[in-house]
Amino acid sequence: MAKQKKIPITRISRFFGSQDFNLEQEMGMEYLHGDIHFTLVLFRVDRKKSDVDDVYGESGPEEIRYKAPVEFNGLVSIASPSNKTYASGLVNQMEPGNMTISVYIKHLEELNIDVSYGDYIGYAETEDKMRYYTVTNDGRVVSDNAHTIGGYKPYYRTIICSYVSPNEFNGV
Amino acid sequence: MAIPKKVKTNINISPRPPQPQYDSGYNGLTTPNRRRELSELITEDGTFLPKSVLHADMDRGMLDFVIEDLKTGVSGKKIPVIDRILTLQRWGEFSQTWSFSTPDKNVSLPFIVVVRQPDVQYGSNPSLQYTIPDRKQFHFAKVPTWDGNRKGVDIYTIPQPIPVDITYDVKIICNRMRELNQFNRTVMQKFSSRQAYTFVKGHYIPIVLEALSDESVIDTEERRYYQQNYKFQLQGFLIDENEFEVKPAINRSLLFFDTNTSHKKSGNGSPSVVNQHKMNIYNKNKFRRKLDYGFEDTPGGTTQTVTYAYKATVTLVRSDNVSSVVYKINGTTTQGKVEVDIGDVLEVVIVKTVGPLATSQVVLEELIYP
Numbered sequence: 001m002a003k004q005k006k007i008p009i010t011r012i013s014r015f016f017g018s019q020d021f022n023l024e025q026e027m028g029m030e031y032l033h034g035d036i037h038f039t040l041v042l043f044r045v046d047r048k049k050s051d052v053d054d055v056y057g058e059s060g061p062e063e064i065r066y067k068a069p070v071e072f073n074g075l076v077s078i079a080s081p082s083n084k085t086y087a088s089g090l091v092n093q094m095e096p097g098n099m100t101i102s103v104y105i106k107h108l109e110e111l112n113i114d115v116s117y118g119d120y121i122g123y124a125e126t127e128d129k130m131r132y133y134t135v136t137n138d139g140r141v142v143s144d145n146a147h148t149i150g151g152y153k154p155y156y157r158t159i160i161c162s163y164v165s166p167n168e169f170n171g172v
Numbered sequence: 173m174a175i176p177k178k179v180k181t182n183i184n185i186s187p188r189p190p191q192p193q194y195d196s197g198y199n200g201l202t203t204p205n206r207r208r209e210l211s212e213l214i215t216e217d218g219t220f221l222p223k224s225v226l227h228a229d230m231d232r233g234m235l236d237f238v239i240e241d242l243k244t245g246v247s248g249k250k251i252p253v254i255d256r257i258l259t260l261q262r263w264g265e266f267s268q269t270w271s272f273s274t275p276d277k278n279v280s281l282p283f284i285v286v287v288r289q290p291d292v293q294y295g296s297n298p299s300l301q302y303t304i305p306d307r308k309q310f311h312f313a314k315v316p317t318w319d320g321n322r323k324g325v326d327i328y329t330i331p332q333p334i335p336v337d338i339t340y341d342v343k344i345i346c347n348r349m350r351e352l353n354q355f356n357r358t359v360m361q362k363f364s365s366r367q368a369y370t371f372v373k374g375h376y377i378p379i380v381l382e383a384l385s386d387e388s389v390i391d392t393e394e395r396r397y398y399q400q401n402y403k404f405q406l407q408g409f410l411i412d413e414n415e416f417e418v419k420p421a422i423n424r425s426l427l428f429f430d431t432n433t434s435h436k437k438s439g440n441g442s443p444s445v446v447n448q449h450k451m452n453i454y455n456k457n458k459f460r461r462k463l464d465y466g467f468e469d470t471p472g473g474t475t476q477t478v479t480y481a482y483k484a485t486v487t488l489v490r491s492d493n494v495s496s497v498v499y500k501i502n503g504t505t506t507q508g509k510v511e512v513d514i515g516d517v518l519e520v521v522i523v524k525t526v527g528p529l530a531t532s533q534v535v536l537e538e539l540i541y542p
Binding site: 054057058116118140 | 228277
C-alpha cells in the first residue's frame with residue numbers, strides 16, 4: 001500500500017503552530033475528560049457480521065451484531081424533550097430530544113474507534129437509567145471553521161443523535 | 173454512416189413447428205403447451221402448489237428488473253444500482269453503498285436507487301378486481317396419495333390472488349447528461365409498449381411506466397447534480413400459502429338401501445326376468461291397468477272395453493280429466509263392487525271434466541283371485 005502523502009500545514013504559522021495546536025488540544029481534553037467527564041458508551045454495528053434481509057437490508061434486534069462496546073468522553077448537550085403524538089393527536093409520545101456530542105478527534109483515534117451513521121450510543125441519565133440514541137449525523141465532515149482552532153486544523157467532531165425506543169435498541 | 177451492431181449470420185427460415193396435438197388449432201379441451209409450461213414454472217422446485225408471492229418478493233422482483241433490464245453503462249463503466257430497498261434503518265444505508273462510496277462515506281455519483289412508496293394500494297389490474305368474494309377456494313391440482321393400503325388423491329385448492337399496486341421511484345443521480353441520456357434510452361426502449369414484465373417465482377408481473385420527472389439541483393452556489401425520477405407501478409398480486417387448502421378427495425363411497433315392506437309396489441305387466449329369475453314381483457296378486465281415452469268424437473273417446481281371462485275385483489285408483497265413471501259387465505251397469513269373472517267384458521264409460529277435445533286417463537287396480 002502506497003504511503004499516504006502528507007502536506008505540512010503552515011497557515012497562521014506566525015502566531016500558531018502544531019505545538020500550540022497540540023497544547024490547546026491537550027488542555028481541552030484534560031478539561032473535558034478529567035474535569036467534566038461526560039462518559040458515553042458507543043455500540044458500533046458490525047455491518048459485515050449482521051444478518052440482513054436480502055431485499056431491505058434490515059435486521060431484527062437479534063440479528064444485529066455489534067463490535068465490543070467502547071466508553072468514550074465528549075461534551076454532551078441534550079435538547080428538551082418533545083411532546084408528540086401518533087394517530088393524529090390521539091396517542092401521546094413524550095421522548096427525549098436530540099443529543100449533541102462534541103468529541104475530540106484525537107480521542108477517537110487513541111481509542112481506535114470511529115462513530116458512524118446509524119451506530120448506537122448509550123448515555124447514563126441516572127444511576128439506574130440508561131438511554132440509548134442512534135447517530136443521525138456522525139459529524140465526519142469537519143471542514144468548517146467552527147471545528148478548527150483559528151482555522152488551523154479540525155480538532156473535534158459534532159455528533160448528533162436521536163433517541164431510540166427500547167424495542168429498537170436496549171443495550172447489548 | 174451508422175454501422176449495424178446486431179448482425180445475424182443465420183436466419184431461421186423454418187416456421188415454428190405446430191403443436192402436434194393441435195394440428196388444426198387448439199381444440200379447447202386439453203391444456204395448451206404454453207399454459208402447461210407456465211404452470212410448471214409456478215410450481216417448479218417445490219410442492220404441487222404455487223409459492224407465496226408477498227410484498228418482499230415483488231420488491232425483489234423490481235430490484236432485479238432494474239438491475240438486469242435497466243442496466244446502464246457509460247464509457248464502458250456500469251452505473252451501480254443500490255441493491256436494496258432502502259428503509260428507515262440508518263446503518264443499513266452505508267452497508268449497501270460501501271462499494272461505491274467516498275472517504276467521507278458519501279455515495280459516489282453516478283448511481284441508481286430504487287425507492288418504494290410505503291403505501292401499497294389495492295390493485296388496478298382489471299383481471300383481478302373484486303371478482304370473487306369471500307376468499308372462495310378454487311381447484312388447483314389433484315395430487316395422488318398412497319397410504320400403504322389405498323390409492324387416493326388430495327385436492328389442492330387456493331383462493332383468488334389479491335391484486336396490489338406498488339409504486340416505485342427509480343432515481344438516477346449523476347453528474348453528466350450522457351448518463352441521463354443513456355438511462356433514459358434504456359427505459360424508453362424497454363417501455364416502448366408502456367409496460368414490461370418482471371419475473372417473480374414463476375409469475376410474469378407487469379410494470380407500467382407512469383411518469384418521469386426531473387429533480388436536478390442546478391444552483392449557482394451549490395454543488396450541481398442531475399437527479400431524475402422514473403415512477404413505475406408494479407401491478408402485482410399477493411398469494412399467501414397460508415390460505416391454501418389441501419383436503420383428501422373421495423376415495424370410497426358406501427351406498428345404503430332400506431326397504432319399507434308396508435307399502436308394496438304393484439308391478440306393471442309381467443314380472444321382469446333376469447338370469448331366469450323373476451324380478452319385480454312385489455305383489456303378484458295385484459295388477460294396475462291404465463286406460464287412455466282420446467277425443468270424444470273418436471272411437472274410445474268415452475268408453476274402453478276390457479275382456480278378462482281371470483277373476484278379479486276392479487277398483488278405480490286414479491283418474492285424470494274424469495268427472496264420473498260407469499262400469500258395465502257384459503252390458504249390464506254395475507253398482508258398488510266391480511267383480512269380473514273369466515270371459516267377462518268390462519266397459520268403463522267416463523264423463524269428462526273438460527271436453528270434447530281433451531284426453532283422459534283412468535287407472536284401475538285389479539285384485540286377482542288365484
